[in-house]
Amino acid sequence: MVGTDMTATATREPSARGHGSSRRRRVSGHRLQERRAGWVFVAPAVVVLVVFLFAPIVMAAWVSLLDWNGQSSPFSGDAEFVGLDNYRNLLVDAGLLRGDFMLSVRNTLYYVLFGVTGVTVLSFALATAVNSWVLKGRGYFRTIFYFPAITSSVAISVLFLFLFQGSGVVNVMLSWVGIDGPSWFNDPRGVLHIVLSRFGMDAPPSWLADNTLGGLSLWQWVSGPSVAMCALIALTIWASSGTFMLFFLVGLQDIPIELEEAAAIDGAGAWRRFRHVTLPLMRRSVVLVITLALISSWQVFDQVFILSQGAPAKTTLTPAYISYVRSFGDGQFGVGAAVAFVLFAIIIVLTIVQRWIGRERRA
Numbered sequence: 001m002v003g004t005d006m007t008a009t010a011t012r013e014p015s016a017r018g019h020g021s022s023r024r025r026r027v028s029g030h031r032l033q034e035r036r037a038g039w040v041f042v043a044p045a046v047v048v049l050v051v052f053l054f055a056p057i058v059m060a061a062w063v064s065l066l067d068w069n070g071q072s073s074p075f076s077g078d079a080e081f082v083g084l085d086n087y088r089n090l091l092v093d094a095g096l097l098r099g100d101f102m103l104s105v106r107n108t109l110y111y112v113l114f115g116v117t118g119v120t121v122l123s124f125a126l127a128t129a130v131n132s133w134v135l136k137g138r139g140y141f142r143t144i145f146y147f148p149a150i151t152s153s154v155a156i157s158v159l160f161l162f163l164f165q166g167s168g169v170v171n172v173m174l175s176w177v178g179i180d181g182p183s184w185f186n187d188p189r190g191v192l193h194i195v196l197s198r199f200g201m202d203a204p205p206s207w208l209a210d211n212t213l214g215g216l217s218l219w220q221w222v223s224g225p226s227v228a229m230c231a232l233i234a235l236t237i238w239a240s241s242g243t244f245m246l247f248f249l250v251g252l253q254d255i256p257i258e259l260e261e262a263a264a265i266d267g268a269g270a271w272r273r274f275r276h277v278t279l280p281l282m283r284r285s286v287v288l289v290i291t292l293a294l295i296s297s298w299q300v301f302d303q304v305f306i307l308s309q310g311a312p313a314k315t316t317l318t319p320a321y322i323s324y325v326r327s328f329g330d331g332q333f334g335v336g337a338a339v340a341f342v343l344f345a346i347i348i349v350l351t352i353v354q355r356w357i358g359r360e361r362r363a
Helices: 002-063 085-091 096-131 138-150 153-163 169-176 191-197 218-222 227-253 257-265 270-281 283-298 302-307 319-329 333-357
Strands: none
Touching: 002 333, 085 096, 085 333, 096 138, 096 218, 096 227, 096 283, 096 319, 096 333, 138 227, 153 169, 153 227, 153 302, 191 227, 227 283, 227 302, 257 270, 270 283, 283 333, 302 319, 319 333
């Protein structure tokens, strides 16, 4: 009897194991079919990314190692392989290329410092204003503030070119308050240099003029942006604030109204509610806006191309404009690609640093 039961149990166990393994095979086969179907659906997007994004990046990386004039295929072997010489001439060896690149970095640092700060503050203020229930016609003002964002950057740049001419509207308005407006696109002096010249200090201190950093004198680094760069910064702030206003507006509308009401009941005024309730809850939106503004500031090109083309005295040069001029103006596509990759590295490093500084710290 015992032997019969053991035989039956032994007979059932292999059957159960076989049934379980077949079920697992069916499940595995079903998942495999799902994976294949998923790849079929995403394959077009993957092909587009590879062909139009990753492949050009690899090709540009190869071109940055060549002395290529763009007249033949960079893979034909006709272009001379120079290795890291393009990067060495750009960053290490003293010469015109390194001098221009360092000037462009200096100019862009001022552009980022004042442009990102200005657009963040202005867009936050606009979002706060149009989110207030006290303001009537909020939809109208949102449209007006956002309008520059959908306008062609070429049209905006031409408009600012007329506004900041020597006899333009800006200088005319300054004359109304007794200020003799500068020659915006002809004066290469920095803002600090102009201010000091008002007090009779036309020459920089010797310790700033004689010491160098990256091929530029310390005076060139600290003299401030030129008035032409200030015009570019004003253009960026005006044109970009509408876009970033929408990011802040979404964040403001996600803040529960109960928190504002509770703070008001506790006796907090408008400023204290903004500082202790609104601003902490807008941290992620602020970090996002600063990150996007930082990236776009290092990529500025079209405004420089239309307004100044690097003038006066290269005080509005930017890395993107140098890459364009070296590639399509001088036929040095290897140098232009090297500038682009160094610019890419700068953006990545600064973005990581900014994200680390603006991260949420847990207690």
